[in-house]
């Protein structure tokens with residue numbers, strides 16, 4: 001028996017997450033999208049994972065380039081989150097952004113709370129997504145408060 005897709009989405013919406021932009025590079029091609037399915041995986045070696053829809057352009061670029069960066073967005077970066085999630089102007093998402101290039105070649109999003117520069121060490125088929133596991137080669141620390149996603153909308157952190 002399988003649960004209804006809408007019920008599953010509604011259930012997952014009760015899980016509060018941070019918001020990241022995952023970028024990648026394959027040769028001259030750079031791409032990136034908004035991702036909430038990010039997780040730390042291992043301390044030694046340092047591993048993280050991201051889940052990318054097989055239908056996404058970003059998945060295709062990670063598949064070719066075998067690198068990605070995860071950029072954790074700050075509370076003031078909601079517009080960037082929307083830009084990197086929207087299909088409108090999907091190949092112009094980096095326009096006007098002054099991105100540094102990480103050692104893997106993946107672009108780093110300016111103003112992020114923290115960025116993880118990763119090289120792919122494993123990929124796991126998972127339904128309509130692929131779980132990409134990356135070894136963290138470097139971390140770039142920013143600062144500030146995180147952008148939070150909950151119930152299908154953006155939130156900020158509040159003291160408990």
Ligand SMILES: Cc1cc2nc3c(=O)[nH]c(=O)nc-3n(C[C@H](O)[C@H](O)[C@H](O)COP(=O)(O)O)c2cc1C
Pocket residue numbers: 019032033034035036037038051052053055056057058059081084085086087090149
């Ligand atoms: C808050 C938020 C979180 C998202 N998380 C993911 C995610 O974890 N994995 C994913 O594949 N898509 C996620 N998306 C959807 C992609 O950002 C969106 O489909 C994007 O247009 C894909 O771009 P691309 O096909 O150019 O790579 C998320 C969107 C939003 C707004």
